[in-house]
Amino acid sequence: TxxxxxxxxxxxxxxxxxxxxxxxxxxxxxxxxxxxFVTDMNSADQYYWSHGLISDSAYELLLSFCNSSRLMSEALTQSFSSDCLSVYSEVAKELGKSVDKYDVIADVCLSSGQSPMAIFSHPMFLGPQFSSSLHSQQDGFSQQQVKVEADPCIEDKTTKYLNRKDVQKALHAKLVGITSWNLCNKIVQYMGDLETxxxxxxxxxxxxxxxxxxxxxxxxxxxxxxxxxxxxxxxxxxxxxxxxxxxxxxxxxxxxxxxxxxxxxxxxxxxxxxxxxxxxxxxxxxxxxxxxxxxxxxxxxxx
CATH class of the missing domain: 3.40.50.11320 (Rossmann fold)
Structure with a gap:
């Protein structure tokens, strides 16, 4: 998944x-x-609107000037148009920094230094100019269960756990050239064919x-x-x-x-x-x- x-x-x-x-x-x-690419990316715009994450006016901006597929295409080439910068700055204000777009009904980790802006702020997608315009940082995620509510800070705790030397030794982790374990890294470049x-x-x-x-x-x-x-x-x-x-x-x-x-x-x-x-x-x-x-x-x- x-x-x-x-x-x-x-x-x-x-x-x-x-x-x-x-x-x-x-x-x-x-x-x-x-x-x-186009269908999947653009369905996000309707999802934000239908779930009350953005206003009617913001949704109209997405439909008229810069939808998510166009944004992501520009992000992949690190060449952002003024239309997309303007539209998504407005959309980001409405979405805010405290909604986890991987799980819109879940709480976020308040003690984390990360902002759950998800795909908008993923370092593999977006350059510093666009990330700055959205006031976003590295993406994160949290989870929620039905019977037992999950810890929204599980990502931070997992990162700390997997960076423990005794845990790495027990897992026989190969640390050659790697200083620390991270949920997302740039070692594997798998974004080149997203539009295929x-x-x-x-x-x-x-x-x-x-x-x-x-x-x-x-x-x-x-x-x-x-x-x-x-x-x-x-x-x-x-x-x-x-x-x-x-x-x-x-x-x-x-x-x-x-x-x-x-x-x-x-x-x-x-x-x-x-x-x-x-x-x-x-x-x-x-x-x-x-x-x-x-x-x-x-x-x-x-x-």
């Missing part, structure tokens, strides 16, 4: 299919994945007979479920797949775990209710129920 799994998981899967490797590949599941669509790769996997589950934590505004759901729907239509499980709620225990739809008994979409960008971290029970269904090859439970 994570944005970039929408690229390397389908690409690796297709490589396995086309190779001579004798692997008993039963299916794949990808969560909150980046599958098609992989939804067609998913289609090739489906056509090869491998089941695919695409799921979304519905409280993630970075890769919102609305864009993902639309992409899966259009892919099913392009492949000529008929709906075999109509759009309906699925259950974990006696509570609604999310909503799901299945096409041709091979391509599935599901939301995980109340889940963040990293669904298992914020909704472990519901995520486990989804993974069990995927592994068993059965539809998500109806009750």
């Amino acid at each position: 994570y944005t970039i799994t929408g690229h390397y998981v389908p690409q690796l899967t297709l490589h396995i299919i086309h190779s001579n490797l004798k692997l008993n590949l039963k299916g794949i599941a990808i969560g909150n994945p980046l599958l098609e 669509p992989t939804i067609y790769t998913v289609g090739k996997i489906v056509k090869s007979g491998i089941p695919v589950m695409v799921y979304s934590g519905d409280q993630d505004s970075v890769i919102p479920f609305t864009g993902t759901r639309n992409l899966v729907y259009k892919l099913a239509k392009a492949l000529g797949l008929k709906t075999t499980v109509p759009y309906r709620p699925w259950f974990e225990g006696k509570q609604v775990g999310g909503w799901t739809q299945v096409y041709g008994d091979i391509l599935s979409f599901a939301t995980i209710r109340g889940a963040s960008h990293t669904a298992p971290a914020s909704q472990p029970e519901r995520s486990m129920a989804l993974f069990k269904a995927v592994l068993s090859g059965k539809p998500l439970p109806e009750a």
